[in-house]
Amino acid sequence: MAGRRELVPVLVVVQAALALVGGYWVTVGLSSVMAHALTFVFGRVEAVVLTGMLAFGIYLLLILWGFAVRGVVRLSLGLGFVGGIGWTLPFVIRLTGAD
Amino acid sequence: MGSTFRESMAWLHTWAGVTLGALLFAIFWMGTLSVFDREIDRWMMPDTRLAASPTALSLDRLVDGVQTLVPADASRWQAALPTAREPLVQLRYADPDRQPVTRHLDPASGTVLPDQGTLAGTRFIFPFHYNLHLGWRQLGYWLVGLAAMAMLALLVSGVVIHRKIFADFFTFRWARKLPRSSLDLHNLTGVLGLPFHFVMTLSGLIIFFAIYFPNVIESVYREDVAAFAREAYGLFQREPAGQPGSLASLDAMAVAATRIWGGDPPYSVRVWHPGDANSTIEMRRTVARSVDMNVDTVHFDAASGAVLRTHTAPPVVHVQRFISGIHFIQFDHWPLRWLYFVLGLSGCVMIATGYIYWLETRRKRHAAQGLPGVRIVEGLTVGGVTGIIIATLAFFVSNRLLPLGAAFAGYERAALEVWVFYLVWLVTFAHAWARPGRAWRGQCWTIAALAVLAPVLNWATTGDHLIKTVLDGYWPVAGMDLLLLFGAAIAATTAWRLHRRGAMAAERTERHVLKAAD
Incomplete structure (x- = not known):
């Protein structure tokens, strides 16, 4: 029990770091995909600027969720899944020549 | 967590505030001062306290003054033209060592004003607000970005954890005990300025x-x-031809640009590859007449004055x-500028009272359990709140004490002022940790003394005392002096109240001891 109590602050720091760094990593991935997708709707300069503005909203939501979610494992899985999609899609698009 | x-958000609100509050206060404080950065420039650069020129500025005549300063092989120079808040021409170029140089010219005569040897408001206080002057790998930008994201999280979590946000708007029990009154003020400024x-x-x-x-x-x-x-x-430039070229009338180009923009004049002129046959003139549309920081640009061929390109976002x-534009507030609107200043200060109060609430609700418990938390955070709070105010005032005072051309240990006057700022700030942190409990009072008295000293030194070194500047209607300097004196009064009152509170607490303790001895 004492060991578990000592672990709590470490887990809290890990969760906070995950929320901040992992949240940023996921936002970078998602915003790259979003910028690509928006070029089909707007001119490329507008797609970039709009995504650049919206990215802060995505990051803020991820930070809030990262601090609210119960458990580091659940947070890691969530960030890993969404971030994985965000980081993989641009490569797939590039490989398939869909851009 | x-x-x-709601509990998770309360945890986030508390710890994001405690760990990043001092940095947030510094950013808010410098941002609030930046609302009046041009006015601070006038105060710190006495030779630039010019009256608005009665005649229209001639850009062609300006070129003569510029050519005496800018090296022949410079790739460009840029002139920010006079505005209502800055009645002079600000010239920027690179010296032969590729170091950026800023000089000022009198728009009426075209003469170059003496180097004022200060970074003042626009080149120290304003950049500190967004990059902390930490240039290494853009570290300052990233720290400010982190603090800003934390601020957004603090604001959202602050709303989530308040069950009675509407009632908080009307509640300030200033006569209650410090934890209660500081929390009320924290909520009030937080909700009001949200x-x-x-x-x-x-x-x-x-x-x-x-x-x-x-x-x-x-x-x-x-x-x-x-x-x-x-x-x-709209960035655009041509490769230099390597052949000498002439320069057509800049005044005629300004008239053409004004016509293109429906009557809005240019606020800046940039000359690319001056003296080259492929030289380009870039004029940017004023931002003083609308909220948005437009990027409307007209590029001219320097030799013929023909329009090469126009750009609209x-x-x-x-x-x-x-x-x-909402953030930069570069448009002319004095009431709104003052509102920004007041709401900026309310942000500073919100951060400071958040810290005070955290300290006062944990002080007894930490003391009883022998925890160092309150002592560490109190030093951080005092240095982060009153410390940066003292450092800013020391920056102003050193500006009036150091003679023009002063140098020490290889540092020029502008760098010395910045060193004064950082060293004084460091000392306030050391003082706060060395004298827990008494640091608030001592630093408030220091603020009061420095805030009185600054206008006195301004009078002694420039002759522009408060009565003169008020009677002359020279508000950039009069306003700065008045705000300094107002700040001194608030700081002295706070210090006096803290002194009385300390004396009363000591008296109570003495009475308890005597009663126990009986």
């Missing part, structure tokens, strides 16, 4: 989206990232520039 969403603080923080981030999310540009533009700057902001870029 918490078993419910829209302003949220918009300012988010817009501050959006301005620098290219730094925080460079991947967005790279993902679309790939290797040609420079194309983004061309398409978004696409709609989404226009939105981004509008959001930037």
Whole structure:
């Protein structure tokens, strides 16, 4: 029990770091995909600027969720899944020549 | 962190505030002062206290003064033209060592004003607000970005954890005990300034989206990232021809640009590759007449004066520039400028009272359990709140004490002023940790003394005393002196109240001891 109590602050720091760094990593991935997708709707300069503005909203939501979610494992899985999609899609698009 | 969403947000609110509060206070404080950065410039650069020129500025005559300063092989020079808040020409170029130089010219005569040897408001206080003057790998931008994201999280979590947000708006029990009154003031300033603080923080981030999310540009533009700057902001230049070229009338180009912009004049002129046959003149439209920081640009061929290119931002870029304009407040609107100043100060009060509440609700418990938390955070709070105010005032006082051309240990006057700022700030932290409990009072007295000393020194060194500047209606300097004296009065009152509170507490303790001895 004492060991578990000592672990709590470490887990809290890990969760906070995950929320901040992992949240940023996921936002970078998602915003790259979003910028690509928006070029089909707007001119490329507008797609970039709009995504650049919206990215802060995505990051803020991820930070809030990262601090609210119960458990580091659940947070890691969530960030890993969404971030994985965000980081993989641009490569797939590039490989398939869909851009 | 918490078993419910509200508890998690309370945890986030507390710890984000405690760990980043001092940095947030510094950013808010410098941002608030930046609202009057041009006025601070006038105060710190006495030779630039010019009356508005009665005649229209001649750019062609200005070129003569510029050519005496700018090296012959300079790739460009830029002149920011006089405005209502800055009645002089600000010239920027690179010296032969490629170091940036800023000089001022009198728009009426075209003469070059003596170097004022200070970074003042526009080149120290304003950049501190967004990059902390930490240039290494843009560390300052990233720290400010982190603090800004924390501020957004603090604002959202603050709303979530308040069950009675509407009632908090009308509640300030100033006569109650310190934890209660500080929490009331924290809630009041937080709720009152919530829209302003949220918009300012988010817009501050959006301005620098290219730094925080460079991947967005790279993902679309790939290797040609420079194309983004061309398409978004109208950047354009030609390769130099290597042949000498002439310069057509800049005044005629300004008239042409004004016609293109429907009567709006240019606010800046940039000459690319001066003296070259392929030299280009870039004129940017004034931002003084609308909220948005437009990027409307006209490029002229320097030799013929023919229009080469015009640029207007696409709609989404226009939105981004509008959001930037809300943050920068470069448009002429004095009541709104003062409102920004007051709401900026309310943000500072909100951060400071948040810290005080945290300290006062834990002081007894930490003392009883022998925990160092309160002592550490109290030092951080005092140094972060009153410390940066003292450092800023020391910056102003050193500006009036150091003679023009002063140098020490290889540092010029402008650098010495900055050293004074940082050293004094460091000392306030040391003082706060060395004298827990008494540091607040001592630093409040120091603020009061320095805030009185600054206008006195301004009078002694320039002759511009408060009565003279008020009677002359020279408000940049009069306003600065008045605000300094007002600040001194608030600081002295606070110090006196803290002194009385300390004396009463000591008296109570003495009475308890005597009673126990009986």
